[in-house]
């Protein structure tokens with residue numbers, strides 16, 4: 001069994017273990033858009049394939065998997081795998097996916113338990129803002145992706161309050177909330193571009209897109225899709 005490898009992972013694991021059981025309700029309340037646009041884009045890029053293997057890093061409760069299943073064409077069959085740090089998240093994901101498709105992994109430090117070039121796409125939504133080592137995590141995602149396959153990552157990049165009053169409410173609300181703290185760092189599109197290029201991924205898209213609203217703040221993702229060259 002893998003344990004969190006840093007104080008940051010340990011803090012984030014506590015937060016997500018505690019919030020796992022309300023996570024999907026919160027996603028509706030927060031108007032969480034990311035699974036919808038990531039699944040649609042990847043399914044479109046893989047439209048000529050009927051048997052598709054996908055690996056998700058930071059799978060949570062399996063919300064993105066369910067969105068893939070809702071959006072796929074009747075002809076598309078999906079083998080889905082994923083990992084997470086939080087046991088309660090993995091417990092909920094195991095209600096919709098086979099247990100042996102789920103792995104307990106700290107993607108900041110651990111290699112993914114998958115062979116090189118074994119999946120058509122690797123995806124990650126709303127996770128990279130929690131990492132210390134995004135470069136290592138992208139390297140692993142690139143390793144397990146087949147040549148010609150895709151890597152899609154969306155993570156919070158911009159957090160905008162409508163006014164100073166909502167920003168103040170946010171700060172005060174967090175102080176008196178009984179939620180555990182979590183540690184996130186806003187992701188920069190330039191940094192993700194550099195990381196993708198370093199791993200020899202051809203960047204097809206790198207945009208900022210509305211993700212969700214949380215604690216009176218509107219969050220926008222850095223949304224990047226890369227293609228692994230066919231000749232590697």
Ligand SMILES: C[S@@+](CC[C@H](N)C(=O)[O-])C[C@H]1O[C@@H](n2cnc3c(N)ncnc32)[C@H](O)[C@@H]1O
Pocket residue numbers: 009012013016017034035057058059060061062063064083084085086089105106107108124125126127130131
């Ligand atoms: C905001 S949730 C997103 C879940 C899912 N991707 C979705 O879109 O619904 C973030 C997830 O990342 C996981 N996570 C955070 N840091 C992680 C790490 N270092 N390694 C693996 N998973 C991590 C959390 O446990 C949590 O399930």
